[in-house]
Amino acid sequence: MNELVRELKVKIVETLNLIDVLPKDIDEEAQLIGGDIGLDSIDVLELVMMLEKDYGVKIDSKEIGVKVFASVRALAEYVHHHRSERND
Amino acid sequence: MSGTGIFITGMGIISPVGQGIGDTIEAVRKAVGGIKPLRLFPTLHAQPLPVGEIGSFSSVETVPRTHALALIAAEEAMKHADGAPDAVIIGVTTGGMSLTEELLKYGEGDAKRYEYHSTASVAEYVARRMGCLGPVLTVSTACSSGSVALKIAMAMLRCGRAKRILAGGADALCRLTYYGFHSLQLVDPEGARPFDRNRRGMSVGEGAAMLLLTAAETPPGNAIAELLGAGLSCDAYHPASPHSEGAGALRAMEEALADAGITPSDIDYIHLHGTGTIDNDIAEAKAICALFKSCPIPPLSSIKGSFGHSLAAAGAVGAVMSALSIVHGIIPANTGFHNPDPDLNLIPVGAPLAADVNVVIANSFGFGGNNAVLIVGHPKRRRGIEPPSYAIQPMSFSVIGSACLTAAGSLEQTMDRMRHAEGFRGIVPPSDILRPLSEKSVRRLKRFSRMVLSLAVSACKNSAAAGPPASVFMGTGWGGLSETHDFLTKLFVSNEQFTSPTDFIGSVHNAAAGHVAIHFQSTGPNVTATGGDCAFEQALFAASLLAHDGDNPLLVIGADEYHETLSPLFDASVATAGTPSDGGGALYLKPATATSPCRIYPSFMAYSGGSGRIIPALIRALGGDKRIKEQFGAILAGIPAAQREKGKGQLDDFLSMTGYPHPVIDYRQCVGEFASASAVAAVLGVLFVQAGEIPGNVCHQKATPLLGRGVLVLGFGNYITAVEILP
Numbered sequence: 001m002n003e004l005v006r007e008l009k010v011k012i013v014e015t016l017n018l019i020d021v022l023p024k025d026i027d028e029e030a031q032l033i034g035g036d037i038g039l040d041s042i043d044v045l046e047l048v049m050m051l052e053k054d055y056g057v058k059i060d061s062k063e064i065g066v067k068v069f070a071s072v073r074a075l076a077e078y079v080h081h082h083r084s085e086r087n088d
Numbered sequence: 089m090s091g092t093g094i095f096i097t098g099m100g101i102i103s104p105v106g107q108g109i110g111d112t113i114e115a116v117r118k119a120v121g122g123i124k125p126l127r128l129f130p131t132l133h134a135q136p137l138p139v140g141e142i143g144s145f146s147s148v149e150t151v152p153r154t155h156a157l158a159l160i161a162a163e164e165a166m167k168h169a170d171g172a173p174d175a176v177i178i179g180v181t182t183g184g185m186s187l188t189e190e191l192l193k194y195g196e197g198d199a200k201r202y203e204y205h206s207t208a209s210v211a212e213y214v215a216r217r218m219g220c221l222g223p224v225l226t227v228s229t230a231c232s233s234g235s236v237a238l239k240i241a242m243a244m245l246r247c248g249r250a251k252r253i254l255a256g257g258a259d260a261l262c263r264l265t266y267y268g269f270h271s272l273q274l275v276d277p278e279g280a281r282p283f284d285r286n287r288r289g290m291s292v293g294e295g296a297a298m299l300l301l302t303a304a305e306t307p308p309g310n311a312i313a314e315l316l317g318a319g320l321s322c323d324a325y326h327p328a329s330p331h332s333e334g335a336g337a338l339r340a341m342e343e344a345l346a347d348a349g350i351t352p353s354d355i356d357y358i359h360l361h362g363t364g365t366i367d368n369d370i371a372e373a374k375a376i377c378a379l380f381k382s383c384p385i386p387p388l389s390s391i392k393g394s395f396g397h398s399l400a401a402a403g404a405v406g407a408v409m410s411a412l413s414i415v416h417g418i419i420p421a422n423t424g425f426h427n428p429d430p431d432l433n434l435i436p437v438g439a440p441l442a443a444d445v446n447v448v449i450a451n452s453f454g455f456g457g458n459n460a461v462l463i464v465g466h467p468k469r470r471r472g473i474e475p476p477s478y479a480i481q482p483m484s485f486s487v488i489g490s491a492c493l494t495a496a497g498s499l500e501q502t503m504d505r506m507r508h509a510e511g512f513r514g515i516v517p518p519s520d521i522l523r524p525l526s527e528k529s530v531r532r533l534k535r536f537s538r539m540v541l542s543l544a545v546s547a548c549k550n551s552a553a554a555g556p557p558a559s560v561f562m563g564t565g566w567g568g569l570s571e572t573h574d575f576l577t578k579l580f581v582s583n584e585q586f587t588s589p590t591d592f593i594g595s596v597h598n599a600a601a602g603h604v605a606i607h608f609q610s611t612g613p614n615v616t617a618t619g620g621d622c623a624f625e626q627a628l629f630a631a632s633l634l635a636h637d638g639d640n641p642l643l644v645i646g647a648d649e650y651h652e653t654l655s656p657l658f659d660a661s662v663a664t665a666g667t668p669s670d671g672g673g674a675l676y677l678k679p680a681t682a683t684s685p686c687r688i689y690p691s692f693m694a695y696s697g698g699s700g701r702i703i704p705a706l707i708r709a710l711g712g713d714k715r716i717k718e719q720f721g722a723i724l725a726g727i728p729a730a731q732r733e734k735g736k737g738q739l740d741d742f743l744s745m746t747g748y749p750h751p752v753i754d755y756r757q758c759v760g761e762f763a764s765a766s767a768v769a770a771v772l773g774v775l776f777v778q779a780g781e782i783p784g785n786v787c788h789q790k791a792t793p794l795l796g797r798g799v800l801v802l803g804f805g806n807y808i809t810a811v812e813i814l815p
Contacts, residue, residue: 016532049586049589
């Protein structure tokens with residue numbers, strides 16, 4: 001799980017072209033959207049596309065999105081769960 | 089006080105529910121649904137998304153779908169007209185994209201195949217087919233384009249610059265919009281259900297609607313309806329979502345009512361924008377509830393549950409449908425609505441409703457927070473209060489700030505190069521674009537939007553005294569090419585499965601102007617014109633038509649980015665040029681008074697048409713050869729490389745007919761070949777006029793004092809334009 005958290009942090013920084021933010025700067029427990037690193041709804045949609053492409057995980061409603069993007073940790077758990085479901 | 093009314097004297101429409109006015113009104117009476125799963129191109133979606141796709145239509149020419157649709161609507165609108173329109177103004181966002189996508193997908197490298205790619209090519213094609221010799225404008229303000237086009241047409245007719253104008257909007261389905269809106273999760277998989285509690289988004293659609301507008305003191309015999317007024321505003325809030333309280337939508341509706349000289353209680357029917365997205369419908373509902381707070385809300389409906397959302401055409405489709413409501417006494421059904429949404433607190437008309445309709449308010453809102461609202465009335469309706477008086481003359485402006493970006497960098501760096509007799513053709517260095525910006529705040533913006541924001545910030549850097557710009561007028565030949573390219577590349581590489589929502593938003597031509605509005609909180613009109621090599625002149629022209637006396641300052645910007653794959657394919661002048669170039673210019677302006685220093689005015693725009701009479705017409709518009717020689721100490725002449733021979737001939741004719749004795753600078757030789765090079769020329773012209781001289785070494789000219797004279801910026805080629813800059 002920690003490996004996935006690290007991997008997701010790198011992907012978030014790369015996908016969103018975050019300036020002045022290193023993967024290690026992102027607190028995996030902190031609020032991801034509207035938090036310190038300044039992500040918004042457009043970034044969420046960009047991440048949704050990345051998750052579907054790289055992990056085969058679909059997030060197609062706002063309700064799920066709010067839960068999934070609460071923090072990097074929540075995101076990793078969702079990806080882990082749904083990816084393994086798919087792979088099983 | 090001008091008693092001129094703007095009458096709709098011809099209309100044409102093609103949409104998923106039918107082709108032609110007759111079919112359309114029949115479809116509306118029967119509440120025919122036009123939303124079906126996509127068939128136009130194959131997708132990997134197990135179930136293609138529902139769209140508003142036009143089944144079959146006959147097109148005799150091999151033009152892209154948008155052009156074909158636009159022509160069908162235009163021919164119907166002009167069917168009974170006894171001559172060509174004086175001007176053509178069309179809102180378009182996709183242009184030839186449906187064909188371009190196919191070509192790019194298979195790696196087509198022949199630039200000739202892309203000749204109909206540009207949004208401008210739609211209006212130009214229609215204008216040629218309709219025999220229009222006057223101005224041709226292309227408006228690209230996303231989903232409000234059609235209504236903005238009609239607003240500009242109204243302004244032009246009211247000030248007497250034209251007697252009749254063909255105006256409207258057109259867009260065809262393509263991968264960019266189909267996958268783009270899907271990537272934003274704005275598409276309802278069950279088809280659009282506007283204002284329904286369970287709505288989940290829009291149905292992307294296509295269509296075209298054109299209106300022949302005629303200015304007259306009294307309703308002409310063939311008047312179908314009267315375009316009473318129109319209002320524009322910008323949310324200045326978010327690139328792709330409406331203001332959560334509908335503040336911008338409300339302002340545009342209030343502007344439109346004031347423009348028409350009516351009050352909310354005069355409205356018989358609200359033709360909703362009603363896309364069916366969660367956020368649009370909430371914002372629109374809140375705006376309507378606020379507007380009608382002290383009188384009952386009239387019947388309202390959205391047709392997008394049956395027509396789909398035809399994007400740039402939607403506003404013009406709304407105008408045609410509003411006129412049909414008045415003529416036929418029918419309010420269309422809000423197809424798809426079943427369950428009231430307590431958050432909206434509005435119940436649209438569920439089934440076609442017979443009603444006595446005299447005045448309609450028709451909304452359209454687009455990306456970039458771009459709002460445009462039209463008021464359509466019965467042509468013989470008794471007037472209540474008189475509408476406000478309109479400017480007799482288009483506005484001239486006083487320049488209070490300017491900026492440019494060239495291969496040399498900023499305006500100061502460009503001037504420095506000029507003094508050292510060095511050229512500044514080439515690509516703008518990214519570091520110079522970024523200099524006035526914070527990189528963090530533009531992390532999502534690619535080259536074009538960064539250039540535009542950078543120009544805007546630099547032009548307004550001394551804005552403290554005048555205040556921030558209230559409105560933004562943008563001209564670009566090609567818009568965000570990087571985003572368009574990256575969106576399609578990602579789509580094709582993933583076998584049409586994945587895209588970038590950020591790139592989709594950035595690919596919309598008016599995205600950059602939207603960012604400028606957000607930056608400065610510019611909530612006035614936000615217009616992006618995309619008329620190829622005269623896009624900047626079109627933006628300035630639109631500004632001069634829409635500005636009012638005493639208005640706040642505004643920005644007029646022209647910019648284009650060079651993209652190594654797309655620019656040589658799309659822009660024939662870029663392909664011809666030896667050196668890739670890009671850049672732009674921005675002017676921070678306020679309405680001029682008689683004593684204002686440094687005034688700028690767009691005085692001429694027309695199709696050259698190969699006619700020998702165009703140059704004499706230009707000379708007349710500029711006040712004759714005597715005035716030209718007396719007033720203008722230099723000419724900055726723009727001749728796009730692809731039209732070199734023709735343009736050079738026109739310039740030579742102009743010079744010999746006027747006996748022009750002062751310096752003539754062929755500015756594309758030093759600025760480079762890109763569509764909005766004229767924006768850089770205008771900024772340099774302003775600088776020369778302010779300095780009172782043409783500095784030495786500009787395109788190998790010797791230093792020349794202007795002796796109190798101004799500078800004339802002329803554009804040659806397929807279109808002839810003139811911008812006057814006077815001290």
